[in-house]
Amino acid sequence: MTDTIDGHGGHLALAALRAFGVREMFTLSGGHVFPLYDAANATGFGLYDVRHEQSAVFAAEAVAKLQRRPGLAVLTAGPGVTNGISGLTSAHFNGSPVLVIGGRAPQFRWGAGSLQEIDHLPLVTPVTKYAATVESTDGIPGTIAAALTASLTAHRGPSFVDIPLEVVFGSGAAAPPEPDVPIAEPDPADVTRAAALLAGAQRPVFIAGSDAYAGDAVAALREAAEALQIPVFANGMGRGALPPEHPLAFAKSRRAALNGADVVAVVGTPLDFRLGFGDFGPAQLIHIVDAPSQRASHVTAAVSPAGDLRLILSALADWSGPREDHADWVVSLRTAENAAAAKHAEEMAADAEPIKPARVYGELRRVLDRDAVTIGDGGDFVSYAGRYLEPAVPGSWLDPGPYGCLGTGLGYAMGARVTYPDRQVCVLMGDGAAGFSLMDVESLVRQSLAVVIVVGNNGIWGLEKHPMRAMYGYDVAAELQPGLRYDEVARALGGAGEMVSTVDGLAPALKRAFESGVPYLVNVLTDPDDAYPRSSNLA
Numbered sequence: 001m002t003d004t005i006d007g008h009g010g011h012l013a014l015a016a017l018r019a020f021g022v023r024e025m026f027t028l029s030g031g032h033v034f035p036l037y038d039a040a041n042a043t044g045f046g047l048y049d050v051r052h053e054q055s056a057v058f059a060a061e062a063v064a065k066l067q068r069r070p071g072l073a074v075l076t077a078g079p080g081v082t083n084g085i086s087g088l089t090s091a092h093f094n095g096s097p098v099l100v101i102g103g104r105a106p107q108f109r110w111g112a113g114s115l116q117e118i119d120h121l122p123l124v125t126p127v128t129k130y131a132a133t134v135e136s137t138d139g140i141p142g143t144i145a146a147a148l149t150a151s152l153t154a155h156r157g158p159s160f161v162d163i164p165l166e167v168v169f170g171s172g173a174a175a176p177p178e179p180d181v182p183i184a185e186p187d188p189a190d191v192t193r194a195a196a197l198l199a200g201a202q203r204p205v206f207i208a209g210s211d212a213y214a215g216d217a218v219a220a221l222r223e224a225a226e227a228l229q230i231p232v233f234a235n236g237m238g239r240g241a242l243p244p245e246h247p248l249a250f251a252k253s254r255r256a257a258l259n260g261a262d263v264v265a266v267v268g269t270p271l272d273f274r275l276g277f278g279d280f281g282p283a284q285l286i287h288i289v290d291a292p293s294q295r296a297s298h299v300t301a302a303v304s305p306a307g308d309l310r311l312i313l314s315a316l317a318d319w320s321g322p323r324e325d326h327a328d329w330v331v332s333l334r335t336a337e338n339a340a341a342a343k344h345a346e347e348m349a350a351d352a353e354p355i356k357p358a359r360v361y362g363e364l365r366r367v368l369d370r371d372a373v374t375i376g377d378g379g380d381f382v383s384y385a386g387r388y389l390e391p392a393v394p395g396s397w398l399d400p401g402p403y404g405c406l407g408t409g410l411g412y413a414m415g416a417r418v419t420y421p422d423r424q425v426c427v428l429m430g431d432g433a434a435g436f437s438l439m440d441v442e443s444l445v446r447q448s449l450a451v452v453i454v455v456g457n458n459g460i461w462g463l464e465k466h467p468m469r470a471m472y473g474y475d476v477a478a479e480l481q482p483g484l485r486y487d488e489v490a491r492a493l494g495g496a497g498e499m500v501s502t503v504d505g506l507a508p509a510l511k512r513a514f515e516s517g518v519p520y521l522v523n524v525l526t527d528p529d530d531a532y533p534r535s536s537n538l539a
């Protein structure tokens with residue numbers, strides 16, 4: 001047993017958070033949450049502040065995604081909390097263990113019209129696993145522990161706790177919580193059936209998503225793939241689960257794989273629009289999920305093991321029965337993969353001007369370290385990032401996930417930099433997306449958090465303009481000022497940057513950016529006529 005903690009509500013909250021491994025908060029100031037700052041200040045708990053609450057929640061989400069532990073945003077009452085709701089919703093769709101602690105107007109005067117008096121719970125309940133108001137100072141650690149336990153229990157997700165003014169400023173005492181996060185055992189019969197199906201398949205495929213990383217199951221995935229000789233594709237945080245040079249790692253031949261497969265095992269990701277809603281033609285589907293709630297209701301899987309992904313994948317790796325030989329299948333996919341890679345290499349060498357996004361990534365690949373964290377925030381420019389960048393280590397690629405919320409960029413970058421002080425952190429941003437978080441260059445500068453921001457500046461909301469034109473023959477509300485000096489915005493905010501308009505200018509600018517040691521924005525003027533080839537982005 002640890003000693004009782006006592007003090008004001010801020011001290012009680014931080015002691016509970018520390019017990020769960022939380023080391024820092026992301027916040028934007030408001031009087032309702034001062035005791036949390038006071039406790040952080042007194043005890044060396046990290047405190048990072050931003051210019052818009054959504055950046056605070058995105059920063060907390062990046063910590064949660066990258067470190068597989070709770071990320072914390074502290075938001076002031078009322079507008080602080082409501083500004084954080086897109087971030088909470090993204091965390092909900094991504095299964096990220098984010099905790100938002102909100103200030104709250106005083107309970108003893110409730111209804112009299114205190115500043116920012118609103119009940120947050122009805123607003124956040126649909127997008128959280130747990131949402132509660134703390135009723136007494138002594139109750140703060142217990143409520144935070146309940147929230148974090150809910151967030152960390154698979155299927156993971158965000159939680160919310162608000163603390164009324166007099167409760168957080170009041171004093172109390174409580175025992176610190178002892179974290180105990182349950183692990184769900186899968187049904188062994190489901191796992192055996194899945195293993196038998198995969199082992200008996202002629203042309204099996206694994207598609208692994210974010211929960212494979214969140215569930216710390218990347219090594220088990222690799223062992224299962226190697227034991228059964230199954231090619232692996234990945235999305236979200238699953239990218240990099242197998243390094244690109246691994247004989248079973250595939251990225252560019254997914255269409256060929258899904259067209260030819262007879263068994264598709266999707267691991268730790270929903271069967272949503274990113275995976276064609278799980279319609280894999282005649283192939284049998286295995287959906288491996290971390291909780292029964294994640295089983296798709298719109299498709300029928302042959303079997304859907306639910307539980308701890310590491311346990312499930314380790315059991316697949318331990319399959320000792322006979323298995324089909326998939327060597328020809330793997331070779332045929334490798335041929336398709338190599339052909340696609342050659343085509344991509346050609347695209348990435350394009351020396352057309354205005355600069356094609358493809359060339360930006362061609363140059364970027366030369367300067368990115370193997371363990372660089374890359375972050376996508378934008379439309380077409382980021383679709384290209386997904387196509388051309390090959391994360392080489394697991395947990396190094398951050399995209400907004402299926403909620404598709406623009407504006408994650410600098411919040412995610414802050415969380416990534418706090419997580420990895422010594423790795424490259426590079427944000428790929430559309431010029432439209434830049435508008436949501438660019439003020440946070442100031443937050444990064446002031447708190448000595450260097451990141452590189454590459455803006456693909458096509459002067460349009462490209463992923464909306466091109467589809468609208470295709471649909472209606474014209475477009476509205478899709479223009480941005482062309483040639484805008486986002487690099488000068490970064491400089492005005494205390495960072496550095498430069499504009500690039502020629503192919504030859506790209507490499508030296510990127511080199512300067514990574515060597516600068518400050519927030520540095522490379523503003524690349526890209527071709528507005530270049531549209532990412534896609535069939536649909538809506539349904």
Ligand SMILES: Cc1ncc(C[n+]2csc(CCOP(=O)(O)OP(=O)(O)O)c2C)c(N)n1
Binds near residue numbers: 429
């Ligand atoms: C918060 C939010 N608002 C609007 C959208 C709709 N949307 C998706 S992509 C996109 C265009 C993004 O433009 P930009 O960042 O410049 O990237 P580009 O497509 O031009 O490369 C828009 C507006 C969204 N996904 N999220």
Ligand SMILES: [Mg+2]
Binds near residue numbers: 432460
């Ligand atoms: Mg754009």
